[in-house]
Amino acid sequence: MARAAVPNGPGVLDRGLAAVGFDLDYTLWDQDAFFATFFEAASAEFGRRLGCGPRRFREVGAGALARLTPAHPALFDRVLHQLGAWDPRLVAELVDRFHRHRPPAVPYPGVEGLLGRLRQAGFRLFLVTDGHPAVQRHKLAALGLGAWFDPAVFTAELPGRPAKPSPAPFRAACAILGLAPERCLYVGDNPACDFQGARSLGMVTAQVPTGPFAGRDAAEDARAHLRLDSLGQLAGLLATAEVGP
Ligand SMILES: [Mg+2]
Numbered sequence: 001m002a003r004a005a006v007p008n009g010p011g012v013l014d015r016g017l018a019a020v021g022f023d024l025d026y027t028l029w030d031q032d033a034f035f036a037t038f039f040e041a042a043s044a045e046f047g048r049r050l051g052c053g054p055r056r057f058r059e060v061g062a063g064a065l066a067r068l069t070p071a072h073p074a075l076f077d078r079v080l081h082q083l084g085a086w087d088p089r090l091v092a093e094l095v096d097r098f099h100r101h102r103p104p105a106v107p108y109p110g111v112e113g114l115l116g117r118l119r120q121a122g123f124r125l126f127l128v129t130d131g132h133p134a135v136q137r138h139k140l141a142a143l144g145l146g147a148w149f150d151p152a153v154f155t156a157e158l159p160g161r162p163a164k165p166s167p168a169p170f171r172a173a174c175a176i177l178g179l180a181p182e183r184c185l186y187v188g189d190n191p192a193c194d195f196q197g198a199r200s201l202g203m204v205t206a207q208v209p210t211g212p213f214a215g216r217d218a219a220e221d222a223r224a225h226l227r228l229d230s231l232g233q234l235a236g237l238l239a240t241a242e243v244g245p
Pocket of ligand 1: 188189
């Protein structure tokens, strides 16, 4: 059963939900692979140019990922510092290369089945994701999930680029759906950004225990209403929810 993160947690499902929204990275797929393949793909060239060899470049990249998490804004700076090769032009080059990185990707097991069940039950499905829009669009396409979501909101494409936890991208999703926030549930992994903005509008929120952020606690107002044991648990929880028009 879902653990209620707040009193009356499960009761929040009894309000005529009509749409289920998702975060992308670590909620629907393991983004670690994406970064690991980047360091792998760049290792031959940068190992040679930096004089450290491809294996050392890969190992330092993997270590920085494990220590800092992929979302760390200075990830490439730290890697280059550790290799004794920090140079702002090299950082910019790595960032640019990363934005053009196009590896294959697969969703977590069961994701497409879950989306199918929710759609069959009458829920509309939407996505709200931060990050570089071209990269996020590539991930969505590579994962084969693009067709499930309408809308897919890329926060960096909205006026002012309001990243989560801003409520603005959730408000934008509701406007496109033509639904009040109270009729929507949003699922994410990161307590630092996935829930506060959605909750402040009145959305129901649920946290999945995947990704590097899931074990972290959050301030009470930033927590999700529900903490799921797995993403698949959502289908059972919503099976009895009344789907509104
Ligand atoms: Mg995430």
